Amino acid sequence: MTATCGEPVHKLQLIRAGGLLDAAGTVASPGVVLVEFGRVITAGSPESVGEVADAKIIDHTSDLLMPGLVNAHCHLDLSGPGPWPPAGDDYRAWVGRVRTLRAAASEEDTRHAVRRGIQLSLAGGTTCIGDIAGQPPAASIEELRLSPLRGTAFVEYFGIGSGQRRAVEAMYSQLAAWPVDASGIRVGVSPHAPYSCGPDVYAAAAATGRQLSTHLAETRLEAEFLKRGVGPLRDMLEHDIGVWNDEIQIPWGDDSSDQRVRESQSPLTAVLNSMHGAAVLCAHMNYMNPADMDPELMANIRLVYCPRASASFGHAPPEIEVHPWRALRDAGATVCLGTDSLLCLDTPNRISVLDEMRLLYRRDGLDPMILLDMATIAGADALAIPRCAVSLGPSVAGLMAVRASGTTPERMLADALTHNEPPSWVISPIILSATHTAY
Numbered sequence: 001m002t003a004t005c006g007e008p009v010h011k012l013q014l015i016r017a018g019g020l021l022d023a024a025g026t027v028a029s030p031g032v033v034l035v036e037f038g039r040v041i042t043a044g045s046p047e048s049v050g051e052v053a054d055a056k057i058i059d060h061t062s063d064l065l066m067p068g069l070v071n072a073h074c075h076l077d078l079s080g081p082g083p084w085p086p087a088g089d090d091y092r093a094w095v096g097r098v099r100t101l102r103a104a105a106s107e108e109d110t111r112h113a114v115r116r117g118i119q120l121s122l123a124g125g126t127t128c129i130g131d132i133a134g135q136p137p138a139a140s141i142e143e144l145r146l147s148p149l150r151g152t153a154f155v156e157y158f159g160i161g162s163g164q165r166r167a168v169e170a171m172y173s174q175l176a177a178w179p180v181d182a183s184g185i186r187v188g189v190s191p192h193a194p195y196s197c198g199p200d201v202y203a204a205a206a207a208t209g210r211q212l213s214t215h216l217a218e219t220r221l222e223a224e225f226l227k228r229g230v231g232p233l234r235d236m237l238e239h240d241i242g243v244w245n246d247e248i249q250i251p252w253g254d255d256s257s258d259q260r261v262r263e264s265q266s267p268l269t270a271v272l273n274s275m276h277g278a279a280v281l282c283a284h285m286n287y288m289n290p291a292d293m294d295p296e297l298m299a300n301i302r303l304v305y306c307p308r309a310s311a312s313f314g315h316a317p318p319e320i321e322v323h324p325w326r327a328l329r330d331a332g333a334t335v336c337l338g339t340d341s342l343l344c345l346d347t348p349n350r351i352s353v354l355d356e357m358r359l360l361y362r363r364d365g366l367d368p369m370i371l372l373d374m375a376t377i378a379g380a381d382a383l384a385i386p387r388c389a390v391s392l393g394p395s396v397a398g399l400m401a402v403r404a405s406g407t408t409p410e411r412m413l414a415d416a417l418t419h420n421e422p423p424s425w426v427i428s429p430i431i432l433s434a435t436h437t438a439y
């Protein structure tokens with residue numbers, strides 16, 4: 001086929017790859033991907049795809065090709081040029097500095113930060129995202145909906161004691177203005193954390209029927225505060241932020257009208273019980289003891305483990321012996337990966353769970369295939385995105401390449417986790433987002 005300008009137009013492309021790998025069962029080395037007008041037709045071994053006449057040959061024989069990745073927890077509105085304070089051991093002081101900088105940001109500053117966060121996410125091979133939209137949420141939601149990313153913008157709320165009423169009123173009025181939307185970026189709800197939101201805020205969030213997210217068991221201070229109402233988090237709420245009031249009930253949930261919340265074995269299970277069995281995406285869970293938890297709750301937990309964020313704040317080896325993600329996964333929780341904000345990361349030019357995989361492979365020696373599952377299939381499950389969006393097939397949301405060598409696709413993935421090179425797009429989500437179907 002020849003275009004009128006004389007340039008050849010290649011309807012078909014045959015991509016020759018060193019290897020193909022996804023977490024849904026595609027394993028081929030070497031591999032080929034047949035593409036028609038920018039969309040994947042089929043992917044597999046050269047024998048399974050066969051010869052294709054008139055196809056333009058594209059060489060990726062030094063690369064491993066994989067589906068784009070899922071980052072299930074991030075704060076893209078903290079992706080501005082800064083200067084931002086680096087994460088550190090003093091959580092109270094860090095929150096104070098971030099609050100001050102956020103308060104000084106205009107809406108245009110926030111939109112610029114979210115746009116930059118989207119570009120850094122795309123530079124990291126991300127196709128699907130769970131983003132926390134700070135208040136007011138319009139900048140995050142609108143910028144994400146203009147982007148090729150898919151997933152959920154979780155609108156964040158704060159409210160304890162008497163402050164719960166205002167939070168719940170804001171939640172219902174704002175969500176009325178932001179329908180769920182069945183494609184692209186959906187709008188969910190995120191009560192920030194149990195020390196900054198009371199049981200009424202969590203229950204109201206669950207009653208919306210939207211996708212739910214929260215920060216849970218991020219610090220040791222949290223459990224202490226929820227039991228006794230003391231410590232640096234109390235000081236932060238009372239003196240730094242000024243939201244302490246007489247209606248706050250500690251232990252958490254002790255005054256709840258819900259029997260399950262009152263009788264919960266621990267404050268952290270009370271938080272989960274306050275959502276009445278709804279599935280919830282829980283970021284961090286660095287200090288959750290699976291033995292404390294009702295087995296029924298496990299099926300509702302979608303844990304987003306953010307290893308670099310945990311390490312940045314001192315919640316990783318050697319400070320804590322082991323993160324409980326394995327025990328939660330074995331008990332039935334879905335466990336996926338997130339980055340948290342750019343402030344926690346050592347990669348200023350990209351936001352990517354590929355680098356979370358690298359940390360867990362190098363530091364903890366995890367099986368690369370478990371990591372690929374966490375970065376794709378589990379992330380899609382956690383965000384209620386169809387698995388076909390992260391599987392090598394016609395509905396894949398993006399096809400990326402990483403430089404890798406090895407005799408099998410699994411060994412190539414292990415090799416890609418030993419270096420720090422960024423991934424590149426073979427088929428960008430910018431091309432595929434124009435034609436993807438609603439879910």
Ligand SMILES: [Zn+2]
Nearest residue numbers: 075215283340
């Ligand atoms: Zn977070």
